[in-house]
Structure formats: C-alpha cells, structure tokens
Amino acid sequence: MATSIRLGDVEVPRIGIGSNRLSYSDDHVSFIREVVDLGIRHIDSAYLYAGGDSERTIGAALSPVPDDVVVATKGGYGEGEGRPEVLRAQIDESLRRLGVDCIDLYYLHRVHGDTPVEDSMGAIKEAQEAGKVRHVGISEVGVDQVERARSVVDIVAVQNHYNLAERKWEAVVDYCEREGIVFVPYFPLRGDVPRALGEIAARHGATESQAALAWLLRRSPVMLPIPGTLNPTHAKENVAALEIELSEEEFAALQ
Numbered sequence: 001m002a003t004s005i006r007l008g009d010v011e012v013p014r015i016g017i018g019s020n021r022l023s024y025s026d027d028h029v030s031f032i033r034e035v036v037d038l039g040i041r042h043i044d045s046a047y048l049y050a051g052g053d054s055e056r057t058i059g060a061a062l063s064p065v066p067d068d069v070v071v072a073t074k075g076g077y078g079e080g081e082g083r084p085e086v087l088r089a090q091i092d093e094s095l096r097r098l099g100v101d102c103i104d105l106y107y108l109h110r111v112h113g114d115t116p117v118e119d120s121m122g123a124i125k126e127a128q129e130a131g132k133v134r135h136v137g138i139s140e141v142g143v144d145q146v147e148r149a150r151s152v153v154d155i156v157a158v159q160n161h162y163n164l165a166e167r168k169w170e171a172v173v174d175y176c177e178r179e180g181i182v183f184v185p186y187f188p189l190r191g192d193v194p195r196a197l198g199e200i201a202a203r204h205g206a207t208e209s210q211a212a213l214a215w216l217l218r219r220s221p222v223m224l225p226i227p228g229t230l231n232p233t234h235a236k237e238n239v240a241a242l243e244i245e246l247s248e249e250e251f252a253a254l255q
Ligand SMILES: NC(=O)c1ccc[n+]([C@@H]2O[C@H](COP(=O)([O-])OP(=O)(O)OC[C@H]3O[C@@H](n4cnc5c(N)ncnc54)[C@H](OP(=O)(O)O)[C@@H]3O)[C@@H](O)[C@H]2O)c1
Pocket: 017, 018, 019, 020, 021, 044, 045, 109, 139, 140, 159, 160, 185, 186, 187, 188, 189, 190, 207, 209, 210, 226, 227, 228, 229, 230, 231, 233, 234, 235, 237, 238
C-alpha cells in the first residue's frame, strides 16, 4: 500500500492532521511544530476554525511554511459566504493569519443555494491567477457539484464526511479514484464502529482508531485522512497507522 500521495505538487504521507480545535497558545504553537517533526506533512484548517485561531496558530508555528508541508484552509462556510466578494475577503484574511503569500490548498467549504458553485469557484480561480492560492479543493459535495466546479478550475482535492460509519459519499470516493483527485475524509474517527474493529485492531497490535484509519487507507489509494487531535501521542499513533495493512478478509469484515 502506498504510504504517500501527491497533493497538488507535493508528495505527502497519507495521514494528515485536522486542526479545528487549535487555540492560539504557546502549547498549541509547539504542538504544530511537534507534529511536523513527527512526519506529518498535511495540516487542514479553515477560516472559521476556533474563530481564526487555528490559522493563526499554524502561521505562528510554521511561517514560512516548509516547502514539503501542505497547509490547507477553507472559506465560504456560512450561508451567503460563497459569494465572490466574501470569499475574496476571507482569502485575504486567511493569507494574513497564516503569514503566507500563497495558500497551498484552498477549499470552498460549502456550496450554498444562494450562489452557484461556478461563481464561488470563479472567485477562487481569480485568487489562484493572482498567486494567492496554489491548488483548489471543494468540500461536502456530490459528483455533479465536483464536475461543475471542475468546469471552472482544476480541483485537486475533495473533502467530505466519510468514515466506517458514514458512507453516503461512496460514489464520490470512486469518482475521485477514477479521476486522480485526492479524497480527504473528514471526521475519519467519528461514528459507531463495527463490532469486528476491536478484534482486527488487536490482531495488528493496534488501537481501534488506528484500525479505522487503516480501513480508510485500504478503501482507496486516493484517500488522505486528517484525524483531528491535540494529543502528541495520538498524532504519533495516527501516523503509525500507515504501517497497518488490512487483509482482504479484514477489510471485507468492516464493510
Ligand atoms: N470540511 C468540513 O466541512 C469539515 C467538517 C468537520 C471537520 N473537518 C476537518 O476534519 C478534521 C477531523 O475532524 P474531527 O477532528 O472533528 O474528527 P475526527 O478526526 O474524526 O475525531 C477527532 C477525535 O478523535 C480523537 N482522536 C484523534 N486521534 C486519536 C487516536 N489516535 N486515538 C484516540 N482518539 C483520537 C480526538 O481527541 P484527542 O485530541 O484527544 O486526540 C478527537 O476527540 C477536523 O479537525 C477538520 O480539520 C472538516
């Protein structure tokens, strides 16, 4: 199983980290540096996380972001925030908070009924052409919306709710695999887990969380989970899940 994947123009390990609970503190600045030391090369943030503190903390920890680390952020989460003028302002604010000239990967966080997806993606494409955004993604969307987005701008990543318990985006996972788009499952550790998980984890000398991540990694080669943690031991365990190879039978038992 491949343990790394090309995300935009950087090869990164197939386990990243989610940062929606990061607060702006010395401890959390140190934590972000520590996870990079552990080998994590993909950090997922958003304009709205912790009122902006997630982006600020990542900026304080890493600015300038090392070339081999991909920091992703998102904008346009709230109703009305997919409008081009709102997205433009959010992108400029994210650049300031992260302390960068260019955002490695920028997602439209949500598609809203009041703004066609093409209009939102158009604003992100403009930012890309202006050198403010390197690569583009979209979050919580079906195949039709990904295709509409791709008619405007190249999409390198789709980030949707997906885990052992939440499978409503199976068709999007398959589409991303066919099209060579990275699929980033958010909430990778949430939800009720199958009864077989504990026994399978024990067989590998792993925790249930590690086995759940191993299942995601086995589900598709384009899968790049971003488990959220503020615990260095958990971050280390999550990276170590890259070494767990589930057998065909184990994978099937968790279906
Ligand atoms: N695109 C979107 O709309 C969207 C929506 C929601 C979230 N997200 C992104 O997805 C990321 C992941 O979501 P999430 O953090 O809410 O949920 P998650 O990753 O499924 O689960 C996080 C929970 O699992 C625990 N955990 C992490 N690693 C563990 C381990 N090895 N062993 C035991 N427990 C572990 C964490 O606690 P500890 O801190 O104690 O480890 C935390 O309670 C977010 O951080 C965010 O970046 C995106």
